[in-house]
Amino acid sequence: MKALIEIDKLNLFYGTFQALKNVSVEIPQRAITAFIGPSGCGKSTLLRTLNRMNDMIPGTRIEGRIAVGGTDIYSGEVHVETLRKKVGMVFQQPNPFPKSIYDNVAYGPRLHGVRSKKQLDEIVESSLKAAALWGEVKDHLKRSALSISGGQQQRLCIARALAVEPDILLMDEATSALDPISTLKIEELAQELKDKYTIVMVTHNMHQAARVSHQTVFFLNGEVVEYSETEKLFSDPSDQRTEDYISGRFG
Amino acid sequence: MIEMNSTAQNAPAELGNSIRTGSGPSFDRRTRLRWANSAFRIACIAAAGFVCLVLFGILFLMFRTGILTFQEVGFAEFFFSTDWDPENGHYGALLFIYGTIALTALTLIISVPFSVLIAVFLAEMTPKWLRNTLRPVLDLLVGIPSVVYGYLGLTVLIPWLRDLTGKPLADGLLAAAIVLTIMVLPTISRVSDDAITAVPKKYRDASYALGSNRFQTIFRVVLPASSRGIVYAVILGMARAIGETMAVVMVIGNTAQIADSLFKPTAVLTSNIVMQISSVEFDSTWNYALYMMGFLLLVISLLMIVAVRFLQKKGASE
DSSP states (O other): OOEEEEEEEEEEEETTEEEEEEEEEEEETTSEEEEEOSTTSSHHHHHHHHTTGGGGSTTEEEEEEEEETTEETTSTTOOHHHHHHHEEEEOSSOOOOSSBHHHHHHHHHHHTTOOOHHHHHHHHHHHHHHTTOHHHHTTOTTSBGGGSOHHHHHHHHHHHHHTTOOSEEEEESTTTTSOHHHHHHHHHHHHHHTTTSEEEEEOSOHHHHHHHOSEEEEEETTEEEEEEEHHHHHHSOSSHHHHHHHTTSOO | OHHHHHHHHHHHHHHHHHTOOOOOSTTOHHHHHHHHHHHHHHHHHHHHHHHHHHHHHHHHHHHHHHGGGGGTSOHHHHHHOOOEEGGGTEEOOHHHHHHHHHHHHHHHHHHHHHHHHHHHIIIIISOHHHHHHHHHHHHHHHTSOHHHHHHHIIIIIHHHHHHHHOOSOOOSHHHHHHHHHHHHHHHHHHHHHHHHHTSOHHHHHHHHHTTOOHHHHIIIIIHHHTHHHHHHHHHHHHHHHHHOOHHHHHHHBOOSSOOSSTTSOBOOHHHHHHHHGGGSOTTSHHHHHHHHHHHHHHHHHHHHHHHHHHHHHHHHHO
16 A cells, blocks of 8 residues: 655654654555554654644654655645645544534635535535434534534534545544444444545554554554554564553553 | 451441441431531522612612602603703703713724734733733723723823814713723723633634634634623623713713714713712702613613623524
8 A cells, every 4th residue: 555644753852852752654545544552652642743733832843754645744835724624633522613513514614715505515414424424413403513412523523524625534532532332433434434535543442443443553652663554463563562562461 | 367357347337337427316417418508508599689689779779769850851851852951951861871872882892802802812822921911910900990091081082182183172972982992991801811711722723623724713713612701701891881980071071962973072871970969959850860860871781781691692592
């Protein structure tokens, strides 16, 4: 598979604390890559460098190179807003805006200049369908997004991210605040979406990584210990620390 | 070994005894708790009732005296005439009612956009050190006595307006509105600032992650999400503007004529009451009419608050 995102010798500092150490990973197109590792190992930090959400944390410093489709996203030529439009993100806590379901999904398209009601209607419908939520909310699109369940809210956030037609979808522990059934739905959804999108998910649930991903990256203390195809990583890890972690000896 | 065993066997009974601390069946824990609960509930209800009683008491007292106006003055004259000449028996209060509404509206038109911009600036854009300086400064400004604002209006603003417009008199609605704006600005901006700061970071994250810039995030997500708090801030500011007397008296001109220009000396309910109440006879229609105006002031401010609440509800359900 062709690599869509290339991370090359990345170092990231929060002030004097080094959160990522010499990280090099390649992420294939139209597949699911999972980042696993214990809390504080840098997996979320790396994810947030991919759409430059770390820019907003004061004192962040980055060395190395991240290329998306061959373009270094930290070079001066990159327009951050366009990058974020192309690299969507779903957060750990469902965070729909305190607006209606419709307005949540339409937020991105409106932002990027879609004005026609008909076009917005179409985008809202197709995005909600893609996020497997349409059937549940199609009769009350005007209702507040905060009135639906947590699992539905998270799928709404996925629909909202899909509505701006990203190529890459980042999921930052997107199921950790959800119940098992909602989690299962999101995992199934990810499986469907991978045919059209490149998905990178952070999870602290190893079983989830094993169930849904094609490639798994194992992090420890800001370093990438190893990464390979998920099956290989879980059945035949090449590093002792990986084996200790996946067999539950720590973390 | 045996020692330990017996301790382990005694443990449940000991545990049971240790949690049984009631002082007897007649006044046990449950009774005490029930008594404390109901006493506290009664205290809370009494406190709430007291506040309502005070509010209705004020309304009633103002109304009781004010209504006597209509023994001698027609309803229509009081509410729809602009001829206020009590010495000759003319009690048209419309010009004051109009003045109060116009002044409050003008004040809000100037102050709300400014205040919200200040609040956005404070909450979203300033570096921390500047924010930590500006917030206490604004808090101090809230506490400045209104007579000081009025004095500044009288000695600085009015001469300045006179030079600017070339009119012989600059007293009037605009001068009063500017003074009131300066007065309510700190209140509205600080309360709005708190409302904006209270918007959860996750909404901002979501907005940025969809490719919004800061401007779009503020105007499409943060401000709508904090609209309740901002409306509340506006109500606070408006309440202060409607009821403000001292600062207004000093710059509005105190002339019983309807303001058809921003620079025409006029009067509002508060300023007229305070200018005339000390010089009227106790049992005169004039006195009653001033009471009636006080009652109207109360009603107008209550109505405005209800209107704003209504608008806010409508906005929230959309």
